[in-house]
Amino acid sequence: MRFHRQGISAIIGVLLIVLLGFCWKLSGSYGIVSTALPHNQSAIKSTDLPSIRWDNYHEFVRDIDFDNSTAIFNSIRAALRESPSDIHPVGVSYFPAVIPKGTLMYHAGSKVPTTFEWLAMDHEFSYSFGLRSPSYGRKSLERRHGRFGNGTNGDHPKGPPPPPPPDEKGRGSQKMLTYRAARDLNKFLYLDGASAAKTDSGEMDTQLMLSNVIKEKLNLTDDGENERMAERLYAARICKWGKPFGLDGIIRVEVGFEVVLCDFSADNVELVSMLEMVQPNQYLGLPAPTVISKEEGWPLDENGNLVEDQLTDDQKAILEREDGWEKAFSNFNAVKSFNQLRAGAAHDNGEHRIHIDYRYLVSGINRTYIAPDPNNRRLLDEGMTWEKQLDMVDDLEKALEVGFDATQSMDWQLAFDELVLKFAPLLKSVSNILNSDGDINESIAINATALTLNFCLPICEPIPGLKNGCRLFDLVICCQRCRRNC
Incomplete structure (x- = not known):
């Protein structure tokens, strides 16, 4: 018996087609990319709310192009996972999300928020942004003249730091606030990808x-x-738009x-704790930084x-002394x-305090071209026409009218x-076999078949008239004629 590498490649091709086709079938059959309301209005109950069942699910779905099957696959796998979101940084989807009752969230700032504001899921996040320690010695000059490096504004974790007062003694107090969800906050939109990255390469396209x-x-x-920070402008608009629909807010990926x-x-939400943040110098009993200025007799040039x-x-x-401190x-x-x-890294495997209702996922996938390179894709590309953008927002409004329940998803x-x-592991092993050194085709065929045969046979039925069952070169035909799943 002679074996050929081409024959094995055909088998592996079938294996890949089966896997990708399965993903495609999932996408098309179970509504991964769906709208909030069915195309057939008869599927809506008398309560005017949709009920997705086994016998009407097809009315809720949008067919997905085969070329986009890996994009939706990777988007869902990366959802609410920090590192995968950074690997696929340019998000193109809006995931319906629920923050359950009792969940704690944190905010560090100088006052209790009265309008929309940022909360962190981890207190380390808020603490890191909110505690702006005073600078000593030569470093205090850099702070005073705006050379902040990586400093941040405690009132808004994503904003630029405001110039500190000339006298460090006048620094306002910062508070660590802990909030608890008073109910299931079931109308959040989770923006996938590295959606908190302030870039012009597409990470904020969903907000824009x-x-x-x-x-x-x-x-x-x-x-x-023209006067407001872009992301604060986006947040203000989104909250204003979402108010009639009961939108709770949006969720983004940062470090956490x-x-x-x-x-x-x-x-x-209810405020359950409000603590004054203690500065390290206060805790250690150090004096306030010396004010270095001409008024205090320090020699400074015209640039400070x-x-x-x-x-x-x-x-x-x-x-x-102060440089040492x-x-x-x-x-x-x-x-x-x-x-x-x-x-943040603790959530590489998922932020399990947030739940996703996949039934009402609204995505740019299959509406415009999604580049296979995760760093080179855009939601707002030339294919995303204004009409398509309006359709996406209409779908979001329909979804918000219903509300989300992750337990039903x-x-x-x-x-x-x-x-x-x-x-x-199977595909990796097969790839290693097919790309192994040497040209012993029979050995390659046997080893590859050993890995793939047991994958195909359980979902295939014998072909009538085939005396010896599924021979090696007939395996492709077996899978093609399979009556289940293939």
């Missing part, structure tokens, strides 16, 4: 598209578009997961830089940042995880 459509729909011509909560009323050769001995001693505090800040990174991420765990 929604903001642009909202501006036109609500005729928002005087909402400070952050929530933009639209309404801090008692019906949504120290003139080192004009320093007095006392000033040199002060700088030496600043160096010690840099270690504290490094550990503080590391704690935030570690807290198939856990597609779990199903896809099982596919990867089961078949990724």
Whole structure:
């Protein structure tokens, strides 16, 4: 018997087609990319709310192009997972999400929020952004003149830091606020990908598209578009648009997961803790930083830089002492940042305090071309016409009118995880066999068949008239004629 590498390649091709076809079938048959209401209005109950059943599910789905099957697969697998979201950073989908009653969320700022504001799912996140330690010695000059490096604003974890007051003693107090969900917050939109990344390469396209459509729909011509930070503008518009639909807010991926909560009323969340944040220098009993200014007799040039050769001995001693303190505090800040990174990394396998209702997922996949390169795709590409953008927002409005219940949704991420765990090692092993050194075709064929035969046979039936069952080169025909699943 002679074996050929081409024959084995055909078998592997069938195996891949079966797997991808299965994903495609899942997408087309069970509504992974769906709208909130069925195309056939007869499927709606008398309550005007849709009921998805085994005998009408096809009325809720949108057919998906085969070329997009891997895109939807990867989007669902990466949902609410930090590292996978960074690997597929350009999100193109809106995932209906629920934050269950009793879930704790955190905010560090100078006051209790009264409008939309950011919350973190991990206290390390809020603590890292909210605790802005005073700077000592030469470093305090950099803070005073706006050279902040990676500093942040505690009132808004994503905003640029405001200039600190000239006198560090006048620094306002920061508070660590802990909120608890007072009910199931069942109208969140989770934005996939690295959706908190402030870039122009597509990570914020889901927010930008929604903001642009909202501006036109609500005729928002005087909402400070040119004066406000982009993401605060997006959040303000999204919350204003979503209010009639009961939108709770949006969820984004940063180092960890952050929530933009639209309404801090008692019906949504309750404040369970408010603590004054203690500065490290206060805890260690250190004095406030020395104010380095011309008014205090320090030699500064016209740009506010120290003139080192004009320093007095006392000033040199002060700088030496405070520069040493600043160096010690840099270690504290490094550990503080590391704690935030570690807290975020804990959710590489999923943020399980947030639940997804896949039934009403609204996606740009299959509406416009999605590049296979996860770093080179865009939601707002030339194929995403204004009409398509309006359709997506209309679908979101229909979904929000219904509300989300993750307990009624198939856990597609779990199903896809099982596919990867089961078949990724198989495909990798087959690839290694087919690309092994040497040209012993019979050995390659036998080894590859040993791995693939047991995959195909359980879902195939014998072909009538085939005396010897499914021979090696007939395996392709077996799978093609299979009456179940293939």
